[in-house]
Amino acid sequence: MVNLVVTGSIGLDSIRTPFGSVKDILGGAAVYSSIGASFFTNPGIVSVVGEDFPQEHIEILKKKNISLEGLKVMPGKTFRWNGYYEYDMNQAHTLNTELNVFEKFFPEMPDKYKKAEYLYLANISPELQLQVLEELSPKLVGIDTMNFWIENSRKKLLEVIKRCNILFINDAEARELFETPSLVKAGKKVIDMGLHAVVIKKGEHGSLLFTNGKIFSAPGYPLETIVDPTGAGDTFAGGVMGYIAKTKDFSDDNIRKAIIYGSALASFDVEDFSLGKLMNISIEDIEKRYGLFKDIVSF
Amino acid sequence: MVNLVVTGSIGLDSIRTPFGSVKDILGGAAVYSSIGASFFTNPGIVSVVGEDFPQEHIEILKKKNISLEGLKVMPGKTFRWNGYYEYDMNQAHTLNTELNVFEKFFPEMPDKYKKAEYLYLANISPELQLQVLEELSPKLVGIDTMNFWIENSRKKLLEVIKRCNILFINDAEARELFETPSLVKAGKKVIDMGLHAVVIKKGEHGSLLFTNGKIFSAPGYPLETIVDPTGAGDTFAGGVMGYIAKTKDFSDDNIRKAIIYGSALASFDVEDFSLGKLMNISIEDIEKRYGLFKDIVSF
Numbered sequence: 040m041v042n043l044v045v046t047g048s049i050g051l052d053s054i055r056t057p058f059g060s061v062k063d064i065l066g067g068a069a070v071y072s073s074i075g076a077s078f079f080t081n082p083g084i085v086s087v088v089g090e091d092f093p094q095e096h097i098e099i100l101k102k103k104n105i106s107l108e109g110l111k112v113m114p115g116k117t118f119r120w121n122g123y124y125e126y127d128m129n130q131a132h133t134l135n136t137e138l139n140v141f142e143k144f145f146p147e148m149p150d151k152y153k154k155a156e157y158l159y160l161a162n163i164s165p166e167l168q169l170q171v172l173e174e175l176s177p178k179l180v181g182i183d184t185m186n187f188w189i190e191n192s193r194k195k196l197l198e199v200i201k202r203c204n205i206l207f208i209n210d211a212e213a214r215e216l217f218e219t220p221s222l223v224k225a226g227k228k229v230i231d232m233g234l235h236a237v238v239i240k241k242g243e244h245g246s247l248l249f250t251n252g253k254i255f256s257a258p259g260y261p262l263e264t265i266v267d268p269t270g271a272g273d274t275f276a277g278g279v280m281g282y283i284a285k286t287k288d289f290s291d292d293n294i295r296k297a298i299i300y301g302s303a304l305a306s307f308d309v310e311d312f313s314l315g316k317l318m319n320i321s322i323e324d325i326e327k328r329y330g331l332f333k334d335i336v337s338f
Numbered sequence: 339m340v341n342l343v344v345t346g347s348i349g350l351d352s353i354r355t356p357f358g359s360v361k362d363i364l365g366g367a368a369v370y371s372s373i374g375a376s377f378f379t380n381p382g383i384v385s386v387v388g389e390d391f392p393q394e395h396i397e398i399l400k401k402k403n404i405s406l407e408g409l410k411v412m413p414g415k416t417f418r419w420n421g422y423y424e425y426d427m428n429q430a431h432t433l434n435t436e437l438n439v440f441e442k443f444f445p446e447m448p449d450k451y452k453k454a455e456y457l458y459l460a461n462i463s464p465e466l467q468l469q470v471l472e473e474l475s476p477k478l479v480g481i482d483t484m485n486f487w488i489e490n491s492r493k494k495l496l497e498v499i500k501r502c503n504i505l506f507i508n509d510a511e512a513r514e515l516f517e518t519p520s521l522v523k524a525g526k527k528v529i530d531m532g533l534h535a536v537v538i539k540k541g542e543h544g545s546l547l548f549t550n551g552k553i554f555s556a557p558g559y560p561l562e563t564i565v566d567p568t569g570a571g572d573t574f575a576g577g578v579m580g581y582i583a584k585t586k587d588f589s590d591d592n593i594r595k596a597i598i599y600g601s602a603l604a605s606f607d608v609e610d611f612s613l614g615k616l617m618n619i620s621i622e623d624i625e626k627r628y629g630l631f632k633d634i635v636s637f
Contacts, residue, residue: 057519126519220356220425222542223562243521244543247560256557256634261546263522295637335555336635338594 041083041106041152043284045073045277046171047161047183048141049086049110050118054312057126058266064313065096067118068161068183071270074317075277075304076159077103078325079285082277083152085109085171087144089117099314108149113140128268128309129242136187141167148174157181157284160203161273164188165195172202179235179289181280183207183272189216197232204235204289207276213239222247226254236294238279240272248298250291257298258335260306260328267312274317275305303328340382340405340451342583344372344576345470346460346482347440348385348409349417353611356425357565363612364395366417367460367482370569373616374576374603375458376402377624378584381576382451384408384470386443388416398613407448412439427567427608428541435486440466447473456480456583459502460572463487464494471501478534478588480579482506482571488515496531503534503588506575512538521546525553535593537578539571547597549590556597557634559605559627566611573616574604602627 052066073082083106090112100107116139123132146167158177160168162185172180182203188196189212196216200206206229210222217225222239226249229237239247241259248255278301279294286293303325310316351365372381382405389411399406415438422431445466457476459467461484471479481502487495488511495515499505505528509521516524521538525548528536538546540558547554577600578593585592602624609615 128519220427221562221564223560227562241543244540245555245557254560254634255637256544256560257637258544258555258557258635261522261553261555263520263526265520292637299637333637335553336557338554338556338591338598338632 040081041155042080043076043082043157043159043280044085044109044152044155044171044175044177045069045076045082045159045161046085046146046167047072047163047273048118049084049088050120052269052313053119053121054267054269055123056128056267057124058264059312061312065099066120066269066313068163068273070100071273071308072159072161072277072280073100073105074103074314075274075301076281076284077105078278078304078322079281079300080157081106082281083109083149083155085146085148085152087111087113087140089113089115089140092117099318102318106151108151109146111144111147113144115140124268128265131269146171146174157280159277159280160199161276165192165199168199169195172199179204179283181205181207181276183276184212186212186215200234201232206234206237207272207279208237208239209272210239210241223254235289238276238298240275242268245302246275246298248294250294253291255291255295255298257302258332260302260332261335262306262309265309268309271305271308274308275301277301278304299329299332300325302332339380340454341379342375342381342456342458342579343384343408343451343454343470343474343476344368344375344381344458344460345384345445345466346371346462346572347417348383348387349419351568351612352418352420353566353568354422355427355566356423357563358611360611364398365419365568365612367462367572369399370572370607371458371460371576371579372399372404373402373613374573374600375580375583376404377577377603377621378580378599379456380405381580382408382448382454384445384447384451386410386412386439388412388414388439391416398617401617405450407450408445410443410446412443414439421568423567427564430568445470445473456579458576458579459498460575464491464498467498468494471498478503478582480504480506480575482575483511485511485514499533500531505533505536506571506578507536507538508571509538509540522553534588537575537597539574541567544601545574545597547593549593552590554590554594554597556601557631559601559631560634561605561608564608567608570604570607573607574600576600577603598628598631599624601631
């Protein structure tokens with residue numbers, strides 16, 4: 040039974056970082072976030088790929104018990120992202136985004152997904168996020184977005200966000216969407232919109248959780264070498280949503296725990312390109328890093 | 339008896355932020371850091387001002403029981419800094435720095451300071467930092483610097499840092515001085531130089547403490563409004579050094595506590611221009627905010 044439905048991009052990424060270059064590797068927000076969630080719950084993906092999508096990538100997702108009944112294969116090319124990072128790896132620079140099969144995609148919900156109590160709308164057009172949201176009656180909905188949609192579909196995006204419970208958003212995007220330099224003010228605005236929580240992602244600086252009147256600050260895991268930050272924010276949010284879906288507990292204390300699990304997962308993601316590291320860790324590795332987070336912040 | 343000697347700039351700051359402008363207000367690294375330290379110990383300043391330095395500023399420092407026996411008044415003009423902040427208040431933009439009386443200043447150590455066990459070399463030329471260091475035999479020496487000295491006196495600066503025990507440095511400056519994008523690598527390089535600890539200051543994102551093999555991540559205090567960040571790093575370091583001087587304990591656990599006290603003080607500093615807020619808080623206010631830091635990071 041699928042407990043967490045995840046929608047968002049699935050694609051082939053071509054990435055250059057100071058530590059190397061890769062071409063057409065498995066990527067996309069729905070991939071990273073469902074892998075992150077898969078350590079805690081049974082995710083099912085709603086998305087689309089083209090006929091050029093390699094079967095080996097399908098096998099990777101299946102290996103993690105991620106349901107692909109909602110993954111359509113359509114004539115045409117798979118979504119592609121081409122970008123690079125300079126020494127400040129907090130900032131992704133996009134060279135090219137090809138929506139390809141997403142341009143004509145309309146989601147259909149498999150029966151197996153229909154009773155899922157948790158939904159994560161990873162980054163993709165607000166229209167598609169809304170279509171998926173309307174197919175389900177989840178207990179808790181998380182959503183992420185990016186500057187492209189803030190700048191091009193602001194109204195639609197805010198309409199979808201209002202119907203969700205947890206917003207995941209980068210610090211720069213929070214400042215842009217809520218038109219304030221203060222992350223605390225941005226956080227309050229989200230809570231005033233009626234959401235249960237907002238998680239502001241700050242890359243290597245960790246994240247901030249705002250709930251009604253309370254703030255939690257999670258550190259970034261201090262890594263000596265970051266190979267490729269692509270997917271870190273998605274892996275993080277997937278981990279958070281997966282842990283909440285597993286524990287069925289929306290309390291402040293439990294969301295804080297979920298955020299540390301998500302942070303631990305994100306810290307593994309950045310240690311290699313694509314899913315290189317995430318496919319080779321166990322729940323014990325995650326628990327161990329969770330313990331290190333405790334030590335890092337304790338005083 | 340002076341327990342913590344502080345050297346560094348004392349000056350008149352002219353500052354513009356999105357929330358207002360001020361002209362010739364009391365500022366300088368030695369001022370903010372000794373005010374920060376004064377909540378925990380008895381600091382004494384070694385520095386210089388010109389004949390134009392207002393007596394009311396002297397009274398402010400005296401009110402905090404900061405010894406000024408090492409403060410010379412020399413013919414000429416007081417040090418001046420003129421700068422501004424844009425909406426991203428993590429970044430100070432310097433319009434003009436006038437060294438003025440610092441150009442001819444040679445420090446003399448008052449007898450009352452000579453038995454001080456703690457020394458804080460706030461930002462000023464590495465030459466002056468070294469001169470002050472050679473006048474004393476402290477148990478623990480802290481040091482701060484800025485990009486100007488990294489770019490213009492790199493060799494001398496590294497020579498002084500090597501003789502200190504705790505380095506305080508901004509994240510961008512750490513990357514510049516140690517020629518690495520990784521703060522973890524920069525931290526390790528400082529420990530390899532033989533220092534006891536390095537504290538990397540990250541503005542609103544808090545700070546990182548590196549000691550031998552251990553890392554501590556302190557959050558920034560989430561403020562809704564920041565009026566003027568000038569002096570926050572100095573107030574922070576002064577608070578850290580003051581707390582260590584009070585407790586005479588260099589253990590990891592105690593430095594972590596010191597860092598949270600310093601962070602609490604810095605968070606008050608930014609709530610007003612100059613010492614507007616710092617002159618109006620008590621140790622109880624600091625203890626209260628210390629408790630809030632506990633809550634902010636607990637999971």
